[in-house]
Amino acid sequence: MFRVLEDETTKTAIYAELRRSIIMGHCRPGERFNVESIAQQYSTSVTPVRDALQMLSQDGLVTIKPRSGYFVAQTTLKQLRDMLDLRHVIEVAATERAAERITPAEIAEMRAVHAGYTGDDDISYDRYTEENRRFHILLAKASGNAELTQLMGRLHDRLARFMVMRHGGRNQVETHNRLLDALEAHDADRAREAILDDIERSHDSILEKVLRDEAESWQVG
Numbered sequence: 656m657f658r659v660l661e662d663e664t665t666k667t668a669i670y671a672e673l674r675r676s677i678i679m680g681h682c683r684p685g686e687r688f689n690v691e692s693i694a695q696q697y698s699t700s701v702t703p704v705r706d707a708l709q710m711l712s713q714d715g716l717v718t719i720k721p722r723s724g725y726f727v728a729q730t731t732l733k734q735l736r737d738m739l740d741l742r743h744v745i746e747v748a749a750t751e752r753a754a755e756r757i758t759p760a761e762i763a764e765m766r767a768v769h770a771g772y773t774g775d776d777d778i779s780y781d782r783y784t785e786e787n788r789r790f791h792i793l794l795a796k797a798s799g800n801a802e803l804t805q806l807m808g809r810l811h812d813r814l815a816r817f818m819v820m821r822h823g824g825r826n827q828v829e830t831h832n833r834l835l836d837a838l839e840a841h842d843a844d845r846a847r848e849a850i851l852d853d854i855e856r857s858h859d860s861i862l863e864k865v866l867r868d869e870a871e872s873w874q875v876g
Contacts, residue, residue: 669703
């Protein structure tokens with residue numbers, strides 16, 4: 656029993672660290688993970704490493720190739736644009752529904768998500784990314800649609816490494832508070848305007864960054 660619990664703890668630690676490395680861009684698209692090397696780093700067997708990589712594949716961050724191994728997932732330009740389009744659809748839908756039914760408790764929970772701007776270092780952006788993901792999942796949850804909530808989480812997992820590119824940490828709280836003010840007033844039109852502004856700004860900056868600086872390494876051409 657102790658060994659099982661130990662493996663679970665190690666798997667969680669490996670998952671968190673590899674996820675952070677992928678999102679921050681330290682592990683590049685197409686890069687192969689050396690399972691044995693990671694296991695040695697954590698003084699563990701290969702089982703927790705493989706389990707962690709399997710979890711990352713479910714997040715859309717790792718690709719598993721039979722008889723070849725585990726690789727950082729690569730994204731084409733069409734896939735990225737499709738994900739951004741999907742975000743537009745589900746974020747607007749979630750916002751419009753949430754504006755009708757969101758509760759004071761849900762507003763308070765969403766306002767408590769952010770710990771504030773602390774700089775542009777990796778540790779801060781790791782936190783901003785997780786806070787952004789949680790905020791948008793709570794938005795979807797406030798819509799009352801459980802399937803929409805799950806889809807929102809999966810989509811933000813896949814978009815996380817692109818969201819980091821835009822370096823929007825300084826403005827994230829301000830943008831989200833504008834949306835929350837509209838939701839708290841149950842003003843669907845103002846809430847829709849706020850979420851569309853957030854979406855359009857982030858989409859434009861992501862595509863500009865990818866096409867200008869990252870096309871070759873992300874294989875988006």
